[in-house]
Amino acid sequence: MSDIVLKTENLTKHYGGVHALEGANFELRKGEHVAIMGDNGAGKSTFVRQITGVEQRTDGKIWFDDKEVNFAGPIEAREAGIETVFQNLALADDLDVPSNLFLGREKVLFNLGPFSILDRKYMRKATEAALVRTAVKIPNLSSTIRHMSGGQRQCVAIARTATFASKLIIMDEPTAALGVQETAQVENIIRTLKENGEPLILISHNMRQVFDLVDRIVVFRRGRIVANLRKQDTDGNDIVAYITGAKTGEAQLAAA
């Protein structure tokens, strides 16, 4: 019907008296990479949690893939094709890489309910293929996540997302705790995703990274979207002005 992957209308979330998100209207097109910026507590993560069904919105509507959706939980969102790299990584420290990649969607040989026999060989092969595809470097697939550096962990989380995402990838501050090299590695993965035409929502505080990677920048402030700008129409100072509130009002994109 259209090339819009995700659309929200008047998306609102209140935690008791706290208005964390207020009337957010958002659109994402096929193959587009959009950054969400804003101060701490501006509503970025809240916005993502409503889209991915981790929390239930107070008000508003969400369309995904041309259908109005009402995800009861993150599993439903994932089954619909939205994959998220969460801030807290969502990896199990005591499991190895293949187990984490396939966590919650293990490939099985025989289906015996909870006692289904795992297809460990297949999962290991598929993991190697996924890591090669996303150019992730891991010394030993069999060692547990606990033994890995922050960058390696993040890469595993992103490789998982990229492996299973069919329609939309969301990353919540994927490089917040990483070193220079590790950040570069994660950014390379994001560029690979762009080349593959996978739409992406990137939450980030890193201005350089945002201008490097995305097509469009959306700024949240105090639970509202205060700016929605194409990368070439703006610059760092402009964005900072919106983030801090020096510049206000809803800056709208010229009709695309």
Next chain:
Amino acid sequence: MAQTSHGVGGLTYDAKKRAWPAEFNVFLALVILVVIFELIGRVFLGDSFLFNTRENATGIFNEARLQIIILQVSIVGIIAIGVTQVIISGGIDLSSGSIVGATAMIAMSFAQVATVNGNPNPKAMFLAQGWTDLPVIVPLLVAIGCGLLAGLVNGALIAYTRIPPFIATLGMMVTARGIAKWWSKGQPISFPTDSFAAIGKGLMPVVIFISLAILFQLILSYTRYGKHCYAVGSNEDAARMSGIKIANHKVLVYVIAGILASLAAVVLSSKNLTAQAGMGVMYELDAIAMAVIGGVSLSGGRGSIIGTVIGSLIFGVIISGFTFLRLDAYYQEMVKGVIIVGAVVLDQWRQRRRAIGA
């Protein structure tokens, strides 16, 4: 495949420098313990702990001692198999000892003979109803039903009311013990059928313990349920975000633990040919201790059934060793206490070293 290096993305990895599995350290502790008892025995008693020193006996090892070592931990070991899965999943089960008590009472009531030495069975619970001399499957199913029900209550409480496992299973511990006493009316229940008595005869407890241990080790290693045990215990939020149905998993874990405790009750009452309300007191703590000594982390996510089995053998060696050295039982308990704390300290230390180092 090259043995020395196999990394992804051009990185090399030295497979030789891989860390030992934790079970290996536990096994080493077991060996050291045996060696200590052997040395003390040789020096102070002029007798061997492990080897056969009697004149006309055959075999290298003192088989009677080896049998006792494993036989005396088999029943608690069966419980420990379930407790291990609970702890790996990030929980704790304090109710297993009391489940043993209650299940033994109830199951034994359905395993009684009608007549003892030509007279009606004086202890029969259901003599009037004619529920005597039942096939062995009846008490077995009754027992499994008891364990399942207790585990279901534990699991449902923990999964749906979100109260800490410590509290939920503490409640079950007190309640199940109460049920055992209420059912007994102050009397032991005795005189089981021959087929029921056969379950715990001789080395049968060992056979049952080892079979169940192998079965559940395979389940932990090769099934989705096993993978989810480690995932839930390791990072519950991650498991939830990944789509694992945490509540279902927790209920299943506690049900399995309950059923294993009830099987232990069957073996124990069969072996003793009687059931009493006080059966299984403190078993829950011994089972937890076996798991912890065997390398199961109380913070969840790490451990194995193999580790727990070796942990139970350490228990057995300590008890036998102290008997062998003719030391009183209360020394055993003191040493057991020290070893439990020592095992947890070691686990913490190992974790911290990993966090800092490689």
